[in-house]
Amino acid sequence: MIRMTKQADYGIVLLTRMAEEPERQFTAAALAAATRLPAPTVSKILKGLAREGLLDSLRGVKGGYSLARAGAAISVAEIISALDGPIAITECIDDTPGECIQEPSCAVRGNWQQINDAIRLALEEITLEEMTHGLPQELVTLGSAPAQFEEAQFEEAQFEDARFERARPVEVS
Amino acid sequence: MIRMTKQADYGIVLLTRMAEEPERQFTAAALAAATRLPAPTVSKILKGLAREGLLDSLRGVKGGYSLARAGAAISVAEIISALDGPIAITECIDDTPGECIQEPSCAVRGNWQQINDAIRLALEEITLEEMTHGLPQELVTLGSAPAQFEEAQFEEAQFEDARFERARPVEVS
DNA sequence: TGGAAAAAGGACTGATCTAGTCCTATTTAG
DNA sequence: CTAAATAGGACTAGATCAGTCCTTTTTCCA
Numbered sequence: 001m002i003r004m005t006k007q008a009d010y011g012i013v014l015l016t017r018m019a020e021e022p023e024r025q026f027t028a029a030a031l032a033a034a035t036r037l038p039a040p041t042v043s044k045i046l047k048g049l050a051r052e053g054l055l056d057s058l059r060g061v062k063g064g065y066s067l068a069r070a071g072a073a074i075s076v077a078e079i080i081s082a083l084d085g086p087i088a089i090t091e092c093i094d095d096t097p098g099e100c101i102q103e104p105s106c107a108v109r110g111n112w113q114q115i116n117d118a119i120r121l122a123l124e125e126i127t128l129e130e131m132t133h134g135l136p137q138e139l140v141t142l143g144s145a146p147a148q149f150e151e152a153q154f155e156e157a158q159f160e161d162a163r164f165e166r167a168r169p170v171e172v173s
Numbered sequence: 174m175i176r177m178t179k180q181a182d183y184g185i186v187l188l189t190r191m192a193e194e195p196e197r198q199f200t201a202a203a204l205a206a207a208t209r210l211p212a213p214t215v216s217k218i219l220k221g222l223a224r225e226g227l228l229d230s231l232r233g234v235k236g237g238y239s240l241a242r243a244g245a246a247i248s249v250a251e252i253i254s255a256l257d258g259p260i261a262i263t264e265c266i267d268d269t270p271g272e273c274i275q276e277p278s279c280a281v282r283g284n285w286q287q288i289n290d291a292i293r294l295a296l297e298e299i300t301l302e303e304m305t306h307g308l309p310q311e312l313v314t315l316g317s318a319p320a321q322f323e324e325a326q327f328e329e330a331q332f333e334d335a336r337f338e339r340a341r342p343v344e345v346s
Numbered sequence: 347t348g349g350a351a352a353a354a355g356g357a358c359t360g361a362t363c364t365a366g367t368c369c370t371a372t373t374t375a376g
Numbered sequence: 377c378t379a380a381a382t383a384g385g386a387c388t389a390g391a392t393c394a395g396t397c398c399t400t401t402t403t404c405c406a
Contacts, residue, residue: 178394179393180393180394211394211395213396231402232401232403234403234405235403
């Protein structure tokens, strides 16, 4: 299979959640609660997204993260690249020369480039905004989920939506 | 990055080599020599491709592997699926239910499906035949490569082409 | 009929990479 | 000055993959 790392998977989940309230500033803890992903991991991913310019960050007591751009201007390809490095199905594509002994005479290289471009283009065409348009009616029916809201004092609890209950592992074959 | 395993990478290299002589039957050792990939690994991959129906195999002294279909009828997607399992960028796509706790209410699932389909379609459109059309003029100039043909008694030596000198590692981000 | 050559199948190991945690430093509001 | 937040990086355990090796089965041929 072609596999994507969980970092990228989680990153897309987190950004999708943020894109639902594009103006809002989220703390790492609030996002972890909203998505039910492990807080340290969420923190790590948000750091990475901020470093790559997809998120704006504010330090200090009233700090947090917010989208650096509108959801329509962020592609899935960008998110994956930011967290997992450049989109390159083979190392010889990943412009690290010297890896492949026969690089100058590698006839397959052009083909890999083609395959890689096809995948990259497909991912570039999917925007974060489109990711938020998923089954909105489901959101309503989710109200019937187990009402375990004892952590309701949490600022984030009202946004707790089970849609992100557990981010699924990540493979693309 | 989105990463493909070396198995799939090597598999594509091997099949591309075979597609250049579609009628020929290759032994695992001959293909390993032609592509300069480690023989046991080549053997392992060929077994897998035969098991999945992409190759026909013959046992015995005059045995070997040959393409089960014309190169134009084999897509890159098929090869990857055969060696690495179904093309699924996330586990929840890989129809193994129960993995994702919130599966029935996962709004992101539909989006992953979309992303996955985009990648799968891109890979299905590339045929093995197209892979063989890579830079044929390069083949000629390769004659100037180091003429270390002391293993020329090997049946395969005449086909030894440096194009496959070393299959590059494999990542798709 | 026996030996050699080849595929089939599976067990095993070492290395790599990832997920996840944790600790410390820095920033900033109040 | 303190608390809450991000920034950065070190570290560990687990999973996965690449690669090797061994045994069995099949088949040609002398």
